[in-house]
Amino acid sequence: MEVRTTTKGRELAVSLRGELDHHAARDAVTAIERAAEAALPSKLTLDFSGVTFMDSSGIAVAMRAMRRMAALGGMTALVNVPPQAKKVFDAAGIVCRAKEETT
Amino acid sequence: MKKKPDNYIAVEFLSRSVNEGFARAAVAAFAAQLDPTLDELGDVKTAVSEAVTNAIVHAYPDALGKIVLRAGVYNGNVLEITVRDWGRGIADVEKAREPLYTTGGEERSGMGFTIMESFMDKLVVRSKPDKGTVVTMKRAIAPRSGRK
Numbered sequence: 076m077e078v079r080t081t082t083k084g085r086e087l088a089v090s091l092r093g094e095l096d097h098h099a100a101r102d103a104v105t106a107i108e109r110a111a112e113a114a115l116p117s118k119l120t121l122d123f124s125g126v127t128f129m130d131s132s133g134i135a136v137a138m139r140a141m142r143r144m145a146a147l148g149g150m151t152a153l154v155n156v157p158p159q160a161k162k163v164f165d166a167a168g169i170v171c172r173a174k175e176e177t178t
Numbered sequence: 179m180k181k182k183p184d185n186y187i188a189v190e191f192l193s194r195s196v197n198e199g200f201a202r203a204a205v206a207a208f209a210a211q212l213d214p215t216l217d218e219l220g221d222v223k224t225a226v227s228e229a230v231t232n233a234i235v236h237a238y239p240d241a242l243g244k245i246v247l248r249a250g251v252y253n254g255n256v257l258e259i260t261v262r263d264w265g266r267g268i269a270d271v272e273k274a275r276e277p278l279y280t281t282g283g284e285e286r287s288g289m290g291f292t293i294m295e296s297f298m299d300k301l302v303v304r305s306k307p308d309k310g311t312v313v314t315m316k317r318a319i320a321p322r323s324g325r326k
Contacts, residue, residue: 096202097231098195100285128202128220130227134287159220166296167289 077125078103080110085149087116089140092125095160100132107140117149124155124174133160134167183258185211186250193234193243193263201230201247201261208249209257212319221297222257222317228290229261229313235282237265237311255321261313268305275303 076099077092089107093099111119119140123129137153144151153171156164164171187208191197202223209222226247233245248260268274275295280288295301298315305311 094199096195096198096227097235097285098198104285128223128227130224130231131287131289131293132231132285134289135285138287139284158217159224162220162297163224163293166293167287 076103078106080106082110082114082116085114085117086120087111087114087118088120088122090122090125094128095126095133095136096128096130097132100136103136104139107136108143111140111143111147115147116144117147119144119149119151121151121153122155123153123157123160123171126157126160129160129163131163131167133163134169137164137169137171181252183250183252184254186248188246188248190244190246193238193245193265195231195234197245198227198230198234201245202227204247205249205259209319212251212255212257213322214319215322218317218319222259225294225297225315225317226259226261228294229259229315232290232313233261233263233265233311235286236268237263239266256316256318259315259317262310264310267307267309267311268303269307271303271305 076095079090081088087110141151155174156171157174161173189204205226206219206223243265246262250258252258273279275291277292278288280286294315298317300316302314
């Protein structure tokens with residue numbers, strides 16, 4: 076799994092690429108927490124457009140990021156979530172924005 | 179008596195987390211003969227990932243152990259998947275199956291069994307403390323028109 080972070084002012088964007096499972100989750104969590112500590116953002120956007128597979132490990136990653144942002148008084152958005160990952164988030168009742176179809 | 183499968187595979191691997199992806203890929207490749215839709219394949223891969231991750235995280239918390247993954251086709255279109263370990267076992271299966279219940283700490287969401295249950299048609303969990311756990315899941319793959 077590849078994690079790319081971009082900071083713009085107090086907005087942190089994290090783009091995830093590859094398969095987000097338990098094997099990949101720890102590195103993803105570490106990368107997100109490090110970037111959040113450095114940027115102290117008021118908004119975190121997690122971009123799932125490059126995620127080719129996600130299981131419930133992704134729920135734990137998203138929940139940790141949300142808790143961290145809540146502690147910082149900021150907000151978290153989950154965007155560009157592909158259908159397979161969205162179904163997993165839906166099962167946990169986590170609100171996320173679906174990936175827009177490009178035709 | 180249980181019917182014989184039309185086809186099956188069995189794979190044995192060590193409880194290393196890198197094998198989670200391998201297990202998903204193996205089942206996806208085997209399931210291809212049923213010509214599943216992308217949605218069906220996604221559901222099956224997710225459920226397999228949850229079952230195998232449980233074995234890796236919970237069955238063998240402090241050591242490496244053996245996991246056997248079996249996938250079979252029954253009655254032409256029913257995919258049955260079994261994930262077996264010989265690890266620590268689950269003392270209270272009913273409790274473990276509750277949504278959000280986890281002993282895995284912050285790294286786990288407690289949604290594994292809930293996802294297996296809702297993404298598959300049937301889920302059976304048999305476990306004995308210090309003997310191991312067998313998770314059996316079934317999913318009928320809808321026949322598609324134009325299929326030979």
